[in-house]
Amino acid sequence: VVLVTPSYAKTPPSESRFEQVLSTAHALYKDVQAGANADYIPALAKVDSNLFGIAIVTAQGKVYSKGDVDTEFSIQSISKVFTLSLAMEQQGADAIQEKIGVNATGLPFNSVTAIELNQARAVNPLVNAGAMATVSLLDGDTDKQKWGSIAHWYNDFANRKLTVLDDIYKSESATNGHNRAIAELLKSYDRFYADVDLALDVYTRQCSVGVTTKDLAMMASVLANAGVHPITGKKLMEPENVSRVLAVMTTAGLYETSGDWAYQVGLPAKSGVGGGIIAVVPGKFAIAVFSPKLDKAGNSVRAQLAIDYIAEKTDVRIF
Ligand code: DON
Numbered sequence: 001v002v003l004v005t006p007s008y009a010k011t012p013p014s015e016s017r018f019e020q021v022l023s024t025a026h027a028l029y030k031d032v033q034a035g036a037n038a039d040y041i042p043a044l045a046k047v048d049s050n051l052f053g054i055a056i057v058t059a060q061g062k063v064y065s066k067g068d069v070d071t072e073f074s075i076q077s078i079s080k081v082f083t084l085s086l087a088m089e090q091q092g093a094d095a096i097q098e099k100i101g102v103n104a105t106g107l108p109f110n111s112v113t114a115i116e117l118n119q120a121r122a123v124n125p126l127v128n129a130g131a132m133a134t135v136s137l138l139d140g141d142t143d144k145q146k147w148g149s150i151a152h153w154y155n156d157f158a159n160r161k162l163t164v165l166d167d168i169y170k171s172e173s174a175t176n177g178h179n180r181a182i183a184e185l186l187k188s189y190d191r192f193y194a195d196v197d198l199a200l201d202v203y204t205r206q207c208s209v210g211v212t213t214k215d216l217a218m219m220a221s222v223l224a225n226a227g228v229h230p231i232t233g234k235k236l237m238e239p240e241n242v243s244r245v246l247a248v249m250t251t252a253g254l255y256e257t258s259g260d261w262a263y264q265v266g267l268p269a270k271s272g273v274g275g276g277i278i279a280v281v282p283g284k285f286a287i288a289v290f291s292p293k294l295d296k297a298g299n300s301v302r303a304q305l306a307i308d309y310i311a312e313k314t315d316v317r318i319f
Pocket residue numbers: 076077078109110128172179204207271272273274297298299
């Protein structure tokens with residue numbers, strides 16, 4: 001997608017302006033029709049393409065929102081950020097770097113070539129290979145242990161009990177042969193750390209978790225607040241692990257267009273093929289935007305435009 005930043009005067013980063021900025025972003029991009037729903041997971045093709053929600057949660061826990069922010073959709077690859085966070089807290093930052101990797105692939109999210117080009121590594125935890133390897137690395141070797149810890153962790157970030165969207169889970173389970181091949185390939189290189197069927201199924205379920213745009217902004221606000229949940233006050237992550245997760249989001253959060261994103265928008269972010277994108281302004285706030293139509297790399301077109309606009313108007317680009 002070509003991001004065109006409007007050349008309006010910048011808004012001071014005052015919270016009182018958030019509502020206005022969100023409303024304007026919504027009005028500016030609600031009629032953009034570029035892109036298409038993901039259809040390699042059949043259930044995603046059926047989601048209403050016109051849905052568009054924008055939410056901000058500040059590091060103090062204030063919520064601002066506009067549009068379809070209470071509609072549930074599948075979290076998809078945005079889940080990778082939170083499973084990475086859990087694995088890093090459990091296993092330590094070195095284990096992530098050594099056993100999975102933290103370099104950019106520069107290639108699509110489900111690339112097999114990236115594995116072959118990187119000495120049989122999964123490459124990084126935000127592409128499919130690395131995300132499945134991250135699930136394999138989590139404590140426990142049963143579904144109950146791995147899924148239980150993920151579900152509990154996501155709920156802590158969202159501050160509510162999330163559920164799996166069964167239609168998405170079934171549709172994705174029936175069509176995830178490519179991911180299975182990736183996991184088997186990693187296993188053959190001793191870069192996969194649990195049973196393939198088990199980790200693949202847990203990964204597929206985590207991608208099918210239903211979230212609203214507000215949930216995603218709430219979850220990401222923990223990363224904006226150095227690992228402490230702004231509402232519950234619970235310390236979920238070490239601040240140095242938050243920094244590392246944000247580093248991987250910067251290099252790989254939008255896959256092969258992560259460089260363009262950092263260059264243009266200048267914020268750590270993560271997309272999902274369900275149409276969501278989260279972006280984090282460290283110490284200040286988190287943004288989540290949802291709209292299903294994706295560009296060729298698998299990133300929501302309207303979400304990219306809205307986040308770019310919000311970053312510009314609130315003057316929070318960190319690059
Ligand atoms: O494994 C998959 O292909 C999906 N469950 C997630 C991919 C995804 O969200 C890529 N994101 N932009």
